[in-house]
């Protein structure tokens with residue numbers, strides 16, 4: 001049964017669609033549900049009563065755990081308030097791994113403790129045997145002068161040429177703001193956020209299931225990285241946008257045969273275990289401590305597939321396939337609802 005659903009975006013209510021997915025059949029489940037913040041989706045009304053929202057969440061969370069393989073992982077993206085309830089529920093039948101804080105700074109609102117991060121709960125189905133890979137991101141550098149922002153003192157000779165292991169606070173991935181790169185959807189996630197999760201917990205050909213696909217972010221990330229996807233989405237328009245984007249997405253986010261996450265022509269996430277092979281494609285300053293001042297560089301920029309070759313940018317998709325381009329542009333100018341955190 002599941003074969004028929006692989007690499008498909010299916011329109012419908014995820015609670016019904018989950019019934020078609022066998023137990024223990026997908027490698028990763030990722031959910032970015034509506035946050036119950038009265039957001040303006042195309043068709044979904046984001047206004048449930050507190051108790052009803054939580055009750056609804058418990059049903060699909062249980063389904064996510066059911067369909068995830070014993071080696072698999074479960075990710076839930078939401079604001080901290082809802083994640084506290086999710087965690088309490090999940091602790092009963094899945095294994096807590098991490099609470100990832102995705103730092104998403106917002107403009108000052110004149111109040112203290114302004115929400116400025118989303119949480120991503122990372123659970124595994126079982127205590128042991130989970131597939132998890134160490135991942136690295138590039139060193140953070142001063143934008144103008146290029147030196148490392150972190151002071152490694154006398155430890156500079158031990159610096160990893162690519163960059164440190166990723167911690168549970170992610171500050172290097174920005175939300176998609178109002179610009180020509182976003183779809184007509186109030187809370188589209190950046191593709192490289194999902195690519196980081198996918199590189200960390202799956203291998204080529206593994207299956208990622210997303211019950212709230214929106215305009216396709218997780219499926220696109222999966223396809224770019226040579227993985228399979230299953231996406232559920234209630235809204236017809238979002239389904240159409242996802243399918244259009246996916247039809248123009250290639251599985252080639254890699255250097256030679258090594259899968260990496262690329263954003264704006266830079267490699268932004270790698271697996272630690274791949275560095276042994278990847279390092280041969282880079283010019284690495286010697287002695288090692290020079291990395292403090294000089295960044296590593298690809299020997300040949302053409303090693304990276306260009307962004308357009310991976311995924312057509314959203315503006316082109318909107319122009320070519322949405323027939324809604326002007327409406328989208330107008331929305332971008334007028335809409336002040338997209339700043340999810342500020343809206344709270």
Ligand SMILES: C[S@@+](CC[C@H](N)C(=O)[O-])C[C@H]1O[C@@H](n2cnc3c(N)ncnc32)[C@H](O)[C@@H]1O
Nearest residue numbers: 013014032034188189212213214215217233234
């Ligand atoms: C927060 S958005 C997901 C955005 C997505 N991560 C992206 O990057 O485009 C939540 C989505 O869930 C969809 N949705 C709401 N209720 C649903 C249901 N019962 N089954 C499937 N999708 C649903 C909404 O239409 C909305 O697109």
